[in-house]
Amino acid sequence: MTARKWMIYGCNGYTGRLVVEQARRLGLTPVLAGRRQEAVRSLADEAGLPWRAFPVDDAAAADAALADIDVLLVVAGPFSATSAPLLDTCLRTGTAYLDLNGDVEVIGATFARRDEVAAAGGVAIPAVGFDVVPSDCLAALVCERLPGAERLDIAWGGDFQPSRGTARSMVEAFPRGGLARRDGRLVSIPVAARVREIPFPTGDRHAVTVPWGDLVTSAFSVGVPDVTTYAAMPRSAIGGMRAAGRLRRLFGVRPVARVLDAIVAKTVTGPSAELIGTGRAWFWAQAARGDEYVTGTFGGPEGYLLTARAAVAAVQRVLAGTVRRTGVLTVSEAFGAEFAATIEGCAVRVHAGESALWPTVPEPASPAPA
Numbered sequence: 212m213t214a215r216k217w218m219i220y221g222c223n224g225y226t227g228r229l230v231v232e233q234a235r236r237l238g239l240t241p242v243l244a245g246r247r248q249e250a251v252r253s254l255a256d257e258a259g260l261p262w263r264a265f266p267v268d269d270a271a272a273a274d275a276a277l278a279d280i281d282v283l284l285v286v287a288g289p290f291s292a293t294s295a296p297l298l299d300t301c302l303r304t305g306t307a308y309l310d311l312n313g314d315v316e317v318i319g320a321t322f323a324r325r326d327e328v329a330a331a332g333g334v335a336i337p338a339v340g341f342d343v344v345p346s347d348c349l350a351a352l353v354c355e356r357l358p359g360a361e362r363l364d365i366a367w368g369g370d371f372q373p374s375r376g377t378a379r380s381m382v383e384a385f386p387r388g389g390l391a392r393r394d395g396r397l398v399s400i401p402v403a404a405r406v407r408e409i410p411f412p413t414g415d416r417h418a419v420t421v422p423w424g425d426l427v428t429s430a431f432s433v434g435v436p437d438v439t440t441y442a443a444m445p446r447s448a449i450g451g452m453r454a455a456g457r458l459r460r461l462f463g464v465r466p467v468a469r470v471l472d473a474i475v476a477k478t479v480t481g482p483s484a485e486l487i488g489t490g491r492a493w494f495w496a497q498a499a500r501g502d503e504y505v506t507g508t509f510g511g512p513e514g515y516l517l518t519a520r521a522a523v524a525a526v527q528r529v530l531a532g533t534v535r536r537t538g539v540l541t542v543s544e545a546f547g548a549e550f551a552a553t554i555e556g557c558a559v560r561v562h563a564g565e566s567a568l569w570p571t572v573p574e575p576a577s578p579a580p581a
């Protein structure tokens with residue numbers, strides 16, 4: 212049998228390099244790819260791996276590059292530019308599509324193609340990084356223990372310094388404001404609308420609402436009508452975040468967005484090697500039904516290292532043919548809720564009956580449809 216081939220597109224970015232390193236550590240031999248030949252080739256030569264260069268919007272070149280590829284992992288972002296054309300290519304070439312997308316709107320656009328991808332017999336698994344592997348698996352585990360859950364709160368904490376690509380994606384998404392799932396629908400809420408204390412395993416921390424991929428994926432993984440996603444943040448930063456939120460539309464005005472993007476490109480370099488080696492990522496999730504609660508926690512390595520490990524583990528599962536069915540799938544649908552706990556350095560704990568601390572700041576009334 213010929214060995215199944217996989218490709219990392221966007222290999223030369225900050226996260227791409229970590230994914231390449233993880234693949235090499237496991238003795239895997241992906242084809243390295245990206246849009247700039249010189250950057251891709253020099254990395255591939257250094258790693259002793261095959262390479263291909265093509266732009267995402269040249270369908271003929273992309274089709275040729277993916278013709279013999281079984282699994283594509285897309286690490287090139289912002290995903291607003293890369294996700295749709297590469298998924299189109301994958302459907303034409305019969306390649307399974309995985310990405311590290313963390314942009315709620317773009318994840319939603321991928322899930323909107325669920326019927327189309329299933330009808331084509333394709334497989335697409337978006338968001339196989341730290342957004343949303345731990346939280347999607349945790350959500351599935353706590354909801355499994357509490358059938359008919361009505362509410363789900365998910366929080367992320369830990370050591371965080373964004374990479375350039377993440378910062379660019381955050382700047383791009385900021386003008387859209389906050390999001391939550393209410394009565395089964397994705398709705399707009401103000402930036403940092405809710406604040407609550409989250410009992411992370413390392414101690415209680417303040418957390419504010421932020422859009423997280425689970426606002427889309429939970430609809431398929433667990434189907435809970437009310438979902439709120441949070442990130443831990445110092446109390447002192449919350450006022451500034453809300454003030455910026457009131458001006459959020461300004462951030463979307465083209466010249467302002469361009470200046471911000473240039474500032475990010477110049478100043479953001481990503482987490483240091485030291486933080487990658489010593490940092491930790493924590494997730495907490497709580498399902499509620501009436502006054503019954505089931506809570507789960509996840510602990511793992513620093514977010515970008517976790518992303519590299521999760522993404523390569525996801526690719527390995529797809530290559531091994533263990534994905535449960537075709538279509539656009541969440542991580543827990545594709546690999547099972549226990550997947551996150553199988554990733555190197557990660558642990559999950561689920562326990563029933565913990566009392567919940569509900570928000571101290573009420574959400575403003577009448578959220579508009581997103």
Ligand SMILES: NC(=O)c1ccc[n+]([C@@H]2O[C@H](COP(=O)([O-])OP(=O)(O)OC[C@H]3O[C@@H](n4cnc5c(N)ncnc54)[C@H](OP(=O)(O)O)[C@@H]3O)[C@@H](O)[C@H]2O)c1
Binds near residue numbers: 343
């Ligand atoms: N959800 C998660 O868990 C998670 C975790 C980590 C990263 N990410 C996401 O992954 C993406 C990459 O992050 P990063 O840290 O690697 O950023 P980065 O260091 O800025 O690298 C970006 C990579 O994407 C490529 N790229 C950007 N726009 C492209 C386009 N239109 N067509 C083709 N290639 C394009 C770049 O190619 P050039 O070098 O040629 O510009 C580069 O290879 C970001 O969107 C980030 O949010 C998500």
